[in-house]
Amino acid sequence: MKVFYETGEQQIPLYLRLNTRPLWGEIQSSLGLERKEHAPIAVAIYENSLAGHATSYSRRNDQRRRGNCNGLLTRRNITGCIDRMESMGLVENMVQSPGGRGWQSAAIGTGSLADLLQPITPDMGAVPLAIPARTAIIRDANGKEFTPSNRYDLERIERALGPVNEMLTGTDIRNGKGIDIRCPIRRVFNISTDYGGRLYAVGGPNWQNMPRDERHDITMNGEPTIEMDFTAFHPHILYNRRGHPAPADCYDVGNWPRDLVKLALLVLINADTLGDVVTVLANSDGEKIVRDEEGGVIEVTTSRRLMKQIAGSDYSKAMAFAHKLVRDVKDRHHLIAEDFHTGAGLWLMKLDSEIAMHVLKVMTRLGEPVLALHDSYRVRRSMKDKLEEIMHEAAENAGLMGVKIKAKTRH
DSSP states (O other): OEEOOOOSSOEEEOOOOBOOGGGHHHHHHHHTOSSGGGHHHHHHHHHHHHTTOEEEEOOSTTOOOTTSGGGOOOHHHHHHHHHHHHHTTSEEEEEOOTTOOSSOEEEEEOHHHHHHHTTTOSOGGGSOBOOOSOSEEEEOTTSOEEOOSOOHHHHHHHHHHHHHHHHHHTSOEEOTTOOBOOOOEEEEEESEEEEEEEEEEOSSSOTTTSOGGGGGGOEETTEEEEEEEETTHHHHHHHHHTTOOOOSOTTOOTTSOHHHHHHHHHHHHHOSSHHHHHHHHHTOOOEEEEEOTTSOEEEEEEOSOOHHHHHTTOHHHHHHHHHHHHHHHHHHTGGGGGGTTTTTHHHHHHHHHHHHHHHHHHHHHTTOOOEEOSSEEEEEGGGHHHHHHHHHHHHHHTTOOSOOEEEOOOO
């Protein structure tokens, strides 16, 4: 067991994406696990490792996820499995120190784990998905899931998601490396079913947690895919709501970098206070830092031009720039400025999630799988025109007119 270090690479939270129950006995025997219930955890770590990612997990006593993975993600099951596999050289286990902040503990499979599991599960795409017991959940103000006294609304939402998840289960969905990235989806609401409700893919490497450019290489049933996007959707909704057309380019503000303006407008719409907006912008950083085992910097890459790329390490300068950027964005979008830093993002997400559900339900009825990315959707290229038609229909049904849709391109 080694002290945890930050690798700079994306980690995927532990979740049991696949229904491997028929294989538990064989996996337990092959890996020498103490309990058959360890088998699905071993598979989850293995499949994330195939995609080049460590699996993050918690060693705390309170991390059990109610309603998810049939009660298998308990501290006893998680730590018992990972510690056992570490002792046999099947995983590299990076344990966060007690009370440590930031990253959780993480484990990544070794070549030995791959050698033992590959003959048992040669193609993950042939294993059925494990649909969560609850595909609609509500979180409180602290992000904790809770069960409302009346679950009628959630049960109605879950019934609508059933056919969508069944479609995803039966579709061959691969990334550019040929790795199975099917996942069930669920809706996550904030405080009540009146807010939030966005669709999230749960478990394993999937189309939502992969780098944007890699999504262009996704195939569905062997066919290349295309992603159609509602352009600047939330700003367009706010303009539409107030009876005004949105600017041709919502992110064109003075000489500010487009990436920074986009972030500023997003934060202004979602934040509760002006202070929150300025703090986020002043601390925004487009860098990705990769570190070695001793914590030394291996590589620094800049993916976006945010505040650190403008103001450097001078925080007072960054704060001054953040205030100036907020003023400029408010001037540019004065027609919707009353909606800024009011927490409007919660009801906007509810609206875009209802539009997303319309798109998915209609496409599912047509027998076509859709990969939802909040306000954009990826389908087989041959279905591009039909998807665009249904997206316009969904927006108009929600009372939104003149919303722009475009195909996303590789950066």
